[in-house]
Amino acid sequence: MSRRLLVLATCVGLAGCAVSDPTQYYTLGPLPAPSGESRTSGSTPRSVATETGTGAVGIGVGPVIMPGYLDHSQIVIRTGAGQVELSTFYRWAEPLHDGIVRMLAEEIGARVPTDRIVTFPWRGFVARSLQYQVVLAVVQFDGRPGSDVTLDTRWRILGRDGDELVFRRSTVTEATTGAGYERLVAAMSRAVATLGGEIATEIRSMRR
Numbered sequence: 001m002s003r004r005l006l007v008l009a010t011c012v013g014l015a016g017c018a019v020s021d022p023t024q025y026y027t028l029g030p031l032p033a034p035s036g037e038s039r040t041s042g043s044t045p046r047s048v049a050t051e052t053g054t055g056a057v058g059i060g061v062g063p064v065i066m067p068g069y070l071d072h073s074q075i076v077i078r079t080g081a082g083q084v085e086l087s088t089f090y091r092w093a094e095p096l097h098d099g100i101v102r103m104l105a106e107e108i109g110a111r112v113p114t115d116r117i118v119t120f121p122w123r124g125f126v127a128r129s130l131q132y133q134v135v136l137a138v139v140q141f142d143g144r145p146g147s148d149v150t151l152d153t154r155w156r157i158l159g160r161d162g163d164e165l166v167f168r169r170s171t172v173t174e175a176t177t178g179a180g181y182e183r184l185v186a187a188m189s190r191a192v193a194t195l196g197g198e199i200a201t202e203i204r205s206m207r208r
Contacts, residue, residue, distance in 0.1 A: 023089050023091060024089060024181065025092070025093040026090065026091070026092060026093060026181065026182075026185045027092070027093045027099055028096075028099040028100065028102070028103045028185070028188060028189045028192055029099075029102075029106075056114060057112060057114050057116065058114070058118075058131050059105075059114060059116065059130065059131070059134065060117075060120060060127075060132070060134070061101055061108065061119050062120025062121070062134070062136070063135065063136075064097045064100050064101050064120075064138065065136065065137040065138065066096065066138050067140070070138065070141060070142070071096075073092055074088065074092075075181065075185075077142065077143070077144050078147075078150075079144070084142060087181070090181045097138075100136070101120065104136070104195070104199065105117050105119050106196075107193050107197060111197060111200035111201075111204070112203055112207075116129070118130070131159070131160055132159065132160075132206075133158040133162075134157055134158075135155065135158060136153055136154075136155045137153060137154045137155070138151075138152070139152040141153075143187060143188065145176055145178075145179050146176060147175075148173050148174065148187075149174045149175075150191075151170075151174075151188070151194075151195060152169075152171045153170050154167070154169045157199070157202060165206065166202050166206075168198070168202070170198055172191040172194045172195055173191075174187040174190045174191045174194070175187065
C-alpha cells in the first residue's frame with residue numbers, strides 16, 4: 001500500500017511540475033502600433049530634435065511618487081468610480097514607478113535633446129551637474145482593456161539650486177483601441193510619452 005502511495009505521489013508531483021505558469025509580464029515603452037494604426041506619441045527621432053538643439057544640458061528625472069493603490073506587481077484595472085481590481089495573470093516586469101521614470105527619461109532626452117540625462121537616485125558629481133530636475137506625483141494611472149487609460153499627474157521642474165521653475169498638472173487620456181492587455185499597456189505607454197513631450201517642451205522653452 002505504501003508503495004502505491006509513493007508512486008501516486010510521484011505522479012502527482014510530476015504533473016504539477018508540468019503545469020506552465022500562465023502569468024504574462026509587461027513593460028512600458030515604445031511598442032509597434034497594431035495594423036492600420038500609427039504611433040503619434042514618443043516617435044520624434046533624435047536627429048530631428050537635434051536640429052533645433054538646446055545645448056548640453058544635464059537633466060535628472062525623478063523621483064516619481066505613486067499612490068498606494070498602484071504599488072503592486074499586478075496591473076491595476078479601473079472597474080468603476082472608486083473601484084479597481086488587480087489582474088492576477090497580467091503583471092509588470094518592473095515596479096511601475098521605475099518604468100515611468102525610465103520612459104520619461106527616454107522621451108525627454110529625445111526631445112530636448114541631451115545624452116546627459118539620469119534617473120533618480122543620484123549623488124555627488126552627478127547631482128551637481130544637473131541643471132534641471134523633473135519631479136512627478138502620479139494621481140491616477142489606470143484603465144481598462146477596450147476602454148480608455150488615464151494618466152493624471154502633478155509635476156515640477158526644479159533648477160540647479162532646487163528652486164521651483166515650473167509646476168503643472170497634466171491629465172492625459174488614451175484610447176486602448178481594442179481588447180487585450182497588450183493594447184492597454186500600449187495606451188499607457190503612449191500616455192507617458194505624451195507627458196514626456198509636455199515636460200520636454202517646458203525645458204526647451206526655458207533654454208531659449
